[in-house]
Structure formats: structure tokens, C-alpha cells
Amino acid sequence: MKTCSLQELEQSSLRDLLRQNPPEFILQESNNCFAAVIETFEDCPEALADFDTSDWMNLAEPYTYQLLERWTSNRDDILEIFEEFKNAYGFGSTMEAMTYSIIEDPEDLAVAITNAAMTFAARTLLAVLEE
Secondary structure, eight states: OOOOOHHHHHHSOHHHHHHHSOOSSOOGGGSHHHHHHHHHHSSOGGGGGGGGTOOHHHHTOOSHHHHHHHHHHHHHHHHHHHHHHHHHHTOSSHHHHTTTSOOSSHHHHHHHHHHHHHHHHHHHHHHHHHO
């Protein structure tokens, strides 16, 4: 895995590195959720490597209420990333993408979609940095 050295980060910000090597889908900072991932890891992009083994809920927003607040305030942006997630992994439907999630009520679905979308955004950012 190639990580950006401190010297590279001092010379250009994480946002600059993203502009030089954008992900396949162009969300960038126009998507509030993707921008939140960038902002969260701006000072420590090496921490994105943890997304190889874990997810957004366990690494960044461990409380259900945080994910529900993000869903409520950024639903369209989350759904935009979630659609990219489904396409990237070949899921034909939302329920197929949520196969391994426990969904007992609508809030559970919102949390699962938000977690999947934010995790995908973080993994996408990691992939950009590794290239």
C-alpha cells in the first residue's frame, strides 16, 4: 500500500491529491458526505487504511443517532454514494446490498445504507491515495 508521506501532505492537501487523481465517479466535494470523509481524514490519511478491515460505523460514527442525523441531513448525497456502492459491487437492488444487515425497522435500513455509503466513500478515498 502506498501512503502519502508527511512531506507530500505538507506540500499538497488531501483535497489537492484527490484533484490530481480523482476517483472513477466524480463526487468530490460537491457531495457533502464525500466532503465529510475528506475533512475527517485530512490530517491523517493513513487512518483510511483501517477501512480495509472495518466500516464507518466502527471507525468514525459509532452511535446510531450520528448515522441517523447524517441520513436526515444528507439523504440525497448518501443515496448518490450508495448507488455507486451498489454499482461497484454489482448489487441489483437495495435489499440485495443489505443482505447481511439486520433490518427490523426503517431506521435500521437508514443506518445500514448510511454506513455502507460512508464506508464506500472512505474506501474510494483510500484507493485514490494508494494509486
